[in-house]
Amino acid sequence: MFTEHVVKELSAYCNGELSGDQSRLVAAHLLKCERCNREYERIRLGVRLAEQLPQVAAPAEMWSDIEALLDARDRQPAVKARTGTWFPYGRPLQWATATALVLLIGVGSFMIYRRLRTTPVPIAEPEPTTCMAWPVTSLAGAPRIDGHRIKATGCFEIGELLETDDTARVNIDIPQIGEVEIAPNSRVRLVTTNQNEHRMALERGKLHALITAPPRLFFVDTPSAEAIDLGCEYTLAVDDAGIGLLHVTLGWVMLVRDGRESYVPVDAMCETRPGVGPGTPFFEDASDAFKAALSRYDFENGGEAALRAVLQEARDRDTLTLWHLLQRVDEPTRAVVLNRMIALVGQPRCVTRKGILKLDREMLDCWKDALDLVWF
Amino acid sequence: MEQAVRMSERMTEAQIIEACKAGDRDAFHALFEQYKDRVYSIAYHFSNDQAMAHDVTQQVFLKLFTVIAQFRHDAGFATWLYRIVANCCTDEQRRRRRFVPFSPQLEVKTMTTGGGQENAYQRRQLAASVRAAISELSPKLRLPILLKYVEGLSYEEIAAALNCSIGTVSSRLNRGHKQLATKLEHLRGEIIGSE
Numbered sequence: 263m264f265t266e267h268v269v270k271e272l273s274a275y276c277n278g279e280l281s282g283d284q285s286r287l288v289a290a291h292l293l294k295c296e297r298c299n300r301e302y303e304r305i306r307l308g309v310r311l312a313e314q315l316p317q318v319a320a321p322a323e324m325w326s327d328i329e330a331l332l333d334a335r336d337r338q339p340a341v342k343a344r345t346g347t348w349f350p351y352g353r354p355l356q357w358a359t360a361t362a363l364v365l366l367i368g369v370g371s372f373m374i375y376r377r378l379r380t381t382p383v384p385i386a387e388p389e390p391t392t393c394m395a396w397p398v399t400s401l402a403g404a405p406r407i408d409g410h411r412i413k414a415t416g417c418f419e420i421g422e423l424l425e426t427d428d429t430a431r432v433n434i435d436i437p438q439i440g441e442v443e444i445a446p447n448s449r450v451r452l453v454t455t456n457q458n459e460h461r462m463a464l465e466r467g468k469l470h471a472l473i474t475a476p477p478r479l480f481f482v483d484t485p486s487a488e489a490i491d492l493g494c495e496y497t498l499a500v501d502d503a504g505i506g507l508l509h510v511t512l513g514w515v516m517l518v519r520d521g522r523e524s525y526v527p528v529d530a531m532c533e534t535r536p537g538v539g540p541g542t543p544f545f546e547d548a549s550d551a552f553k554a555a556l557s558r559y560d561f562e563n564g565g566e567a568a569l570r571a572v573l574q575e576a577r578d579r580d581t582l583t584l585w586h587l588l589q590r591v592d593e594p595t596r597a598v599v600l601n602r603m604i605a606l607v608g609q610p611r612c613v614t615r616k617g618i619l620k621l622d623r624e625m626l627d628c629w630k631d632a633l634d635l636v637w638f
Numbered sequence: 639m640e641q642a643v644r645m646s647e648r649m650t651e652a653q654i655i656e657a658c659k660a661g662d663r664d665a666f667h668a669l670f671e672q673y674k675d676r677v678y679s680i681a682y683h684f685s686n687d688q689a690m691a692h693d694v695t696q697q698v699f700l701k702l703f704t705v706i707a708q709f710r711h712d713a714g715f716a717t718w719l720y721r722i723v724a725n726c727c728t729d730e731q732r733r734r735r736r737f738v739p740f741s742p743q744l745e746v747k748t749m750t751t752g753g754g755q756e757n758a759y760q761r762r763q764l765a766a767s768v769r770a771a772i773s774e775l776s777p778k779l780r781l782p783i784l785l786k787y788v789e790g791l792s793y794e795e796i797a798a799a800l801n802c803s804i805g806t807v808s809s810r811l812n813r814g815h816k817q818l819a820t821k822l823e824h825l826r827g828e829i830i831g832s833e
Contacts, residue, residue, distance in 0.1 A: 273811040308815025312787040320678035476801035631776035
């Protein structure tokens with residue numbers, strides 16, 4: 263170890279994170295290597311600067327604020343009721359509307375009851391008191407797990423298929439991970455759930471996920487890509503042809519298929535198609551012309567003409583798309599994309615033209631980090 | 639406040655957490671008192687913005703109150719809490735960055751003591767410069783630095799809190815240290831000279 267330069271080990275060396283032998287090797291190397299010594303001085307300065315950060319006392323009144331918010335939350339009813347304004351006394355039109363609604367619901371319920379009586383539907387056994395997999399709650403309609411209708415609550419086990427018809431919606435509570443709501447006309451399967459991986463497959467339909475767990479613990483398989491949660495909230499839809507559309511509303515999601523990766527941040531979308539995998543992500547506020555050209559380039563063999571239109575329509579923020587395109591085009595075309603990116607947002611110090619053209623991973627990541635300020 | 643302090647003195651952290659899981663508000667207050675400065679410090683140095691630090695700290699503890707029943711003791715509580723802090727910091731920043739530019743803060747109550755008034759002033763100025771420079775780093779580089787230097791975590795603990803490998807922590811700290819040094823090179827004399 264450390265026969266080469268020790269630049270990568272220098273922070274760990276300064277922080278005392280290396281073993282005694284490793285530290286001695288680094289120290290010995292520093293004695294004879296001017297280049298590593300220069301880096302060491304720089305990192306040492308960074309360390310000394312960071313050490314100046316003090317712990318800061320939280321404001322004294324903070325607990326009373328938090329307690330007030332907790333009290334307010336406790337006072338909220340479980341189901342929000344709109345009281346006092348919708349059906350006030352003395353408004354005959356609204357009373358009439360209410361009466362009509364009650365009648366409609368009554369007639370509808372009676373018809374559903376008759377239909378259920380004539381078409382027997384297997385009802386799931388009463389749920390056990392503790393669900394070892396994912397507890398589910400029916401929000402509307404008559405969702406089914408493996409063909410059995412679930413009542414108010416149920417348990418979604420590994421290997422089972424959860425289906426919703428055109429009126430049903432289901433909430434899935436994934437312990438320590440977050441919540442997923444399944445929209446009508448959907449089919450989802452629970453693939454696995456364990457300490458390191460919680461995975462479901464969306465065969466068709468739509469789901470909305472709010473994930474509070476650390477990144478890379480929650481996964482959704484679709485026919486054309488795998489969605490990897492990186493700490494976020496998102497909606498994922500899949501149509502009957504297996505075409506998917508991801509829309510991220512908080513944090514980041516990564517889409518992967520056959521080595522093709524798309525990082526999709528908040529306010530961005532990405533389409534996926536069978537046989538292609540994830541397309542190139544784009545911000546939802548990009549121009550229609552930009553989106554159309556990108557779709558032609560990704561999925562319709564739009565080639566050079568489509569790419570030219572994408573570059574021409576791109577704004578600063580659309581460097582999200584261009585950053586991905588850098589990694590999806592051949593080297594001569596990469597230079598064109600790179601030129602456009604530099605024209606739009608400039609080039610940070612941590613990247614070189616040569617490095618980007620060679621797809622140096624560290625430089626690409628550094629540029630992506632720097633673009634944070636442009637994208638959000 | 640006094641009740642929370644008494645509770646912290648007579649119960650272990652594990653007992654306090656179990657009481658929190660049962661919905662005991664006093665236990666939650668005790669837990670808050672134990673961790674509030676650490677959470678606030680990370681949020682403040684992360685954002686360089688007192689209002690955001692206040693909001694993030696509130697969000698963290700409200701979230702903690704909601705999800706503490708899911709804590710299973712298979713990871714350290716502090717590590718688990720730091721994950722929530724990291725997520726809240728990055729989410730809040732994304733939400734705010736689209737609308738409000740960060741503004742430097744002038745005065746904060748630090749917990750450092752000792753030294754004359756002039757020294758204390760210089761230290762505050764230096765800390766303010768470092769905080770401002772850190773708030774310009776990407777969140778990926780910022781969080782390992784804060785967990786290392788404000789909370790004093792080891793690389794292994796940082797990796798657990800940020801759910802990444804020790805190698806990633808090492809590489810991000812390397813990049814963070816270098817970028818910090820580049821931004822504040824003009825303070826080299828002040829820093830190295832004081833050693």
